Amino acid sequence: MTEKNQHYDVVVIGGGLVGGSFALLLAGQNRQQNLRILLVDAMPLATAAGEPDFDARSTALSWGSHLIYRQAGLWDDLASHACAIKDIHVSDRGHFGAARLHNTDVDVSALGFVIENRHLAATLNKRLLEHPDIEVCSPASVQRVRHTATGMQIEVQGQDQVASTIDASLMVLADGGRSDICSQLGIQLERKPYQQHALICNVAFEHPHQGLAFERFTDTGPLAVLPLSDTEQEHRGALVWTVAEQEAAAITQLPEAGFLHALQERFGTRLGRFTRAGARSLYPLTLMLAREQIRPGLVLLGNVAHTLHPVAGQGLNLALRDADALAQALAEQAETHGAAAVGDYLMLEQYLQAQQSDQNLTVMFSDLTTRLFANRNPAMAAGRNLGLLFMDVMPPAKQWFARQAMGLR
Numbered sequence: 001m002t003e004k005n006q007h008y009d010v011v012v013i014g015g016g017l018v019g020g021s022f023a024l025l026l027a028g029q030n031r032q033q034n035l036r037i038l039l040v041d042a043m044p045l046a047t048a049a050g051e052p053d054f055d056a057r058s059t060a061l062s063w064g065s066h067l068i069y070r071q072a073g074l075w076d077d078l079a080s081h082a083c084a085i086k087d088i089h090v091s092d093r094g095h096f097g098a099a100r101l102h103n104t105d106v107d108v109s110a111l112g113f114v115i116e117n118r119h120l121a122a123t124l125n126k127r128l129l130e131h132p133d134i135e136v137c138s139p140a141s142v143q144r145v146r147h148t149a150t151g152m153q154i155e156v157q158g159q160d161q162v163a164s165t166i167d168a169s170l171m172v173l174a175d176g177g178r179s180d181i182c183s184q185l186g187i188q189l190e191r192k193p194y195q196q197h198a199l200i201c202n203v204a205f206e207h208p209h210q211g212l213a214f215e216r217f218t219d220t221g222p223l224a225v226l227p228l229s230d231t232e233q234e235h236r237g238a239l240v241w242t243v244a245e246q247e248a249a250a251i252t253q254l255p256e257a258g259f260l261h262a263l264q265e266r267f268g269t270r271l272g273r274f275t276r277a278g279a280r281s282l283y284p285l286t287l288m289l290a291r292e293q294i295r296p297g298l299v300l301l302g303n304v305a306h307t308l309h310p311v312a313g314q315g316l317n318l319a320l321r322d323a324d325a326l327a328q329a330l331a332e333q334a335e336t337h338g339a340a341a342v343g344d345y346l347m348l349e350q351y352l353q354a355q356q357s358d359q360n361l362t363v364m365f366s367d368l369t370t371r372l373f374a375n376r377n378p379a380m381a382a383g384r385n386l387g388l389l390f391m392d393v394m395p396p397a398k399q400w401f402a403r404q405a406m407g408l409r
């Protein structure tokens, strides 16, 4: 970006996984409308995935998300880094209920895919920087925004500390769960803390996982092990262990042998012996929802609109469905009413109404599974075990659960 006070049809603030994916989805729809798209991010966009790293963080992409990336022409670049989830095994430690979901139950080749974030980000960033219809301004930070009669005015500060002012017909705010801009605009957030933390780390184990993902409910809270691609010497998985707030620090700080022992005791031996635990991180579990997602010339996407907790593995998946729907709505609007109409409130309202039931259902699904399975009350334990048994013998219930987890509605 060289000139100042430029006008763009769509300015995306935040080039994280959500903002970056959205800009590419919109540009993919942008064949006839010639929308001018600008993406601004405070950090430089890394285009190299870097060296293999045992501790690399990963994301479980649903089957539905994979379809969105495939349609956008991105999947071919992502596929070689993605580990397919063929089965999900759900069980309750010390109780009888268990359920197993196969990809064949829903007639797909995989229930989802686990991909390291570094590969996902590098693929998106490379495409963003190469795309002829997207301008990228990074590293540059958005300082101030204000509503105007025709959209939004955005003040961006680049590396050289020089501020530029940009006018946008539509500002897509995708600046994550700690948005300064959201508070600047007076958009209120609803927060629901769960008094629990997610302990995240990669682990190595004796047996190959064979594409099996595990969700196990234990006395300390639910724990999930997702399949990761093996390193040269080790079978590897991503552990997400939900622990009560008051126990989180003690479990995280256990010496490695003690940690592996505690994990093995709760998980059992389905993957053989746990042999290694990588760097451990703790995330407080909070549900955060923006009270407004749209205004004339403004739409919120991704964590700034709804931050789900990591245990549900639905945050990015839900945001991608929103991003895909928004990109289609904007392309249609520009085609019918011209590029200047992409900030139209009525169209944004229709987009949001169409997404609302998916958003509500996903939030409810992740909220319910967290509260139900974290509960140590014996009556609740019996209930959820019956639920697991019921799900295993009742194909429609199993299919419903699988479709939620797969991001298919």
Ligand SMILES: Cc1cc2nc3c(=O)[nH]c(=O)nc-3n(C[C@H](O)[C@H](O)[C@H](O)COP(=O)(O)OP(=O)(O)OC[C@H]3O[C@@H](n4cnc5c(N)ncnc54)[C@H](O)[C@@H]3O)c2cc1C
Binding pocket: 013, 014, 015, 016, 017, 018, 019, 040, 041, 042, 043, 058, 059, 060, 061, 140, 141, 142, 143, 174, 175, 176, 177, 180, 181, 200, 283, 301, 302, 303, 304, 309, 310, 312, 313, 314, 315, 316, 317, 318, 319
């Ligand atoms: C441990 C963990 C595990 C998870 N696992 C899964 C999973 O398996 N499946 C799943 O679907 N989801 C998962 N999620 C959720 C998922 O990671 C998030 O939903 C997603 O990354 C949100 O991306 P975002 O782009 O909205 O926000 P962010 O990733 O926070 O990106 C925001 C971007 O905005 C930029 N920015 C901020 N402020 C400004 C500014 N003023 N000016 C310019 N740029 C700015 C930042 O630099 C950043 O690049 C997980 C989350 C966690 C924490």
